[in-house]
Amino acid sequence: MIVQHIDVGWTKASRGGPGAVARNCVPEALLLPPDRPRYDGLHTTRLHQVRFGERNGFAAPLTESLEALGAEAAVRLGNAMISRSGSDVTLQIDWRAGVPRRGRGNLYHPGPDPEPELVVLPGQWARAVYNLRNTGMDCGRWWYERHTVNVANLDPAAAPANLFTRSEPAAEWRNLAWLR
Numbered sequence: 459m460i461v462q463h464i465d466v467g468w469t470k471a472s473r474g475g476p477g478a479v480a481r482n483c484v485p486e487a488l489l490l491p492p493d494r495p496r497y498d499g500l501h502t503t504r505l506h507q508v509r510f511g512e513r514n515g516f517a518a519p520l521t522e523s524l525e526a527l528g529a530e531a532a533v534r535l536g537n538a539m540i541s542r543s544g545s546d547v548t549l550q551i552d553w554r555a556g557v558p559r560r561g562r563g564n565l566y567h568p569g570p571d572p573e574p575e576l577v578v579l580p581g582q583w584a585r586a587v588y589n590l591r592n593t594g595m596d597c598g599r600w601w602y603e604r605h606t607v608n609v610a611n612l613d614p615a616a617a618p619a620n621l622f623t624r625s626e627p628a629a630e631w632r633n634l635a636w637l638r
Contacts, residue, residue: 459547460583460617461537462489462506462608463535469601472512480516487607487622491524503527503542504614507535526614538586538607548579548609551584551631574631578625582628583610583621591633604634 465486469479491504505525510516527533532541539550551574565593576584589604618624 459503459540459542460490460506460610460612460614460621461503461533461535461540462488462490462508462606462622463538463605464508464510464608465536466510466516466602466604468478468516468603469599473602477512478513481510481512481604484510484514485514485613485623485631486585487608489623490617490619490621491610493523495510501510502529502614502619504531505533528597530557535607536603536605537588538605539592539606540609546578547613548607549576549578549607550574551586551633574633576629578609578611578629578633580611582616584629584631585609585627588632588633 460585464484464486465549468477468481472481488506488508490504503526505523507523507529508519509521510518511520513520523568526603529542532539534536534540537551539548541548574586576586578584586607587605589602591600591602593600608627610617610621
């Protein structure tokens with residue numbers, strides 16, 4: 459399993475104008491790094507995390523990492539949970555943080571609204587994209603985030619660098635709210 463998490467963070471300074479144009483140019487899929495952890499058969503999950511932000515005008519990643527995780531590992535990335543069941547991989551979004559809240563029976567969606575769940579079959583990949591606004595508990599400052607989670611259900615040793623950029627996902631879920 460290969461997971462790519464692209465996180466874009468900004469403040470009110472980039473809500474509109476040139477800042478918004480620059481942050482909206484951050485791609486939803488990136489090449490996998492060439493320096494991949496050695497494949498040892500035990501660590502069969504690869505987690506590629508990339509963060510973009512205002513500090514450099516969203517021109518290049520602020521941070522980038524690639525980790526090798528065990529086969530049994532479930533991966534939690536903010537509101538996204540990725541897990542393996544048999545030969546299938548599941549990508550589920552559950553609203554644990556940020557506003558506006560979405561999901562089952564809340565102020566913004568009072569009716570039943572099932573939390574999204576994408577099942578990724580062997581050899582396929584899927585994408586989930588969502589955004590949110592956070593408030594600092596100690597300072598009260600607001601910041602915004604857009605998360606893109608790409609998940610491929612295949613052997614990391616066989617994954618090409620252009621895995622997520624060469625084709626469209628087999629399944630996609632998008633929930634981009636108007637953030638105030």
